[in-house]
Amino acid sequence: GQSLEQPSEVTAVEGAIVQINCTYQTSGFYGLSWYQQHDGGAPTFLSYNALDGLEETGRFSSFLSRSDSYGYLLLQELQMKDSASYFCAVRTLNQAGTALIFGKGTTLSVSS
Amino acid sequence: NAGVTQTPKFRVLKTGQSMTLLCAQDMNHEYMYWYRQDPGMGLRLIHYSVGEGTTAKGEVPDGYNVSRLKKQNFLLGLESAAPSQTSVYFCASSLDRERARDNEQFFGPGTRLTVL
Numbered sequence: 001g002q003s004l005e006q007p008s009e010v011t012a013v014e015g016a017i018v019q020i021n022c023t024y025q026t027s028g029f030y031g032l033s034w035y036q037q038h039d040g041g042a043p044t045f046l047s048y049n050a051l052d053g054l055e056e057t058g059r060f061s062s063f064l065s066r067s068d069s070y071g072y073l074l075l076q077e078l079q080m081k082d083s084a085s086y087f088c089a090v091r092t093l094n095q096a097g098t099a100l101i102f103g104k105g106t107t108l109s110v111s112s
Numbered sequence: 113n114a115g116v117t118q119t120p121k122f123r124v125l126k127t128g129q130s131m132t133l134l135c136a137q138d139m140n141h142e143y144m145y146w147y148r149q150d151p152g153m154g155l156r157l158i159h160y161s162v163g164e165g166t167t168a169k170g171e172v173p174d175g176y177n178v179s180r181l182k183k184q185n186f187l188l189g190l191e192s193a194a195p196s197q198t199s200v201y202f203c204a205s206s207l208d209r210e211r212a213r214d215n216e217q218f219f220g221p222g223t224r225l226t227v228l
Contacts, residue, residue, distance in 0.1 A: 008152075033215070042202065042219035043155065087154055091215055097143065097162040098215060099170060104154040 002026040004103035006088055011109045012078050020073045020106045022088035030091040030098055032064050032071045037085045037105070046073070046086075075108070083110045114138055116220035118203050124226045125193045133188040133223050135203030143206045144186035145170075145217065146178060148199040155202065161186055193227045200224050 004024045012018045022032065031050035035043040049055055049064035049071060061074040075082055085107050089100040119134040135144065145160040147170075157170030161180040175197060177189045186205075190197060204217040 031215070035217075040222075042221050043204075043217075044219070045216040048215065089155075094160075094168060094170070097160075097168070099145070099157055099160055100215070100217065101157070101171070102147075102155040104152060 006103045009107045022071045026090045028093035033089045034073045035087045118220040122224045135186045137205040141205035145204045146188045147202045195227045198227045
């Protein structure tokens, strides 16, 4: 089967750095994505790692280690608007093409 | 450019009723997806399509049917709604694997469905 594990909740203060970990078990792995979802809204794409290493996009960075089946999302200089749910998702090969399998999400609460 | 739109935004059904959710995208994307999101469960893939006229099963396909008669539209049908299908339904679209290195999916605003 396929599974992804990520913490259910993380809390932090403004200006801090937080890391959200994701471990996965899947077959046909193509890459690891991260999505952000504000309360009740549509998920939005943050990053994608197909190869080992760190990808940086502004305040957000994402890391992947394929040999460890592990990745993380790093959020720096936290702002109140970063309070949201964050989902890791594995891109995997299904019967008709590639598809994403999502983790259950991590709720990040940023306080002042 | 509207992106991905979903119709309706809200719906209440009685057990046994049928309905169709419509998803439309204007980005000329090949791939389209239907997900459901329940509290604490994240997003689960119901069905998806890799092009006009194609459909494939995802993680939780039972009780749902889909059709992709036109490239820009992806319909999700519930033939006989059950309370277990109460959920928020999201549609998404993406470019095909070869043209989109990151396979970014663009999501619609969601349909909130309650089955009584």
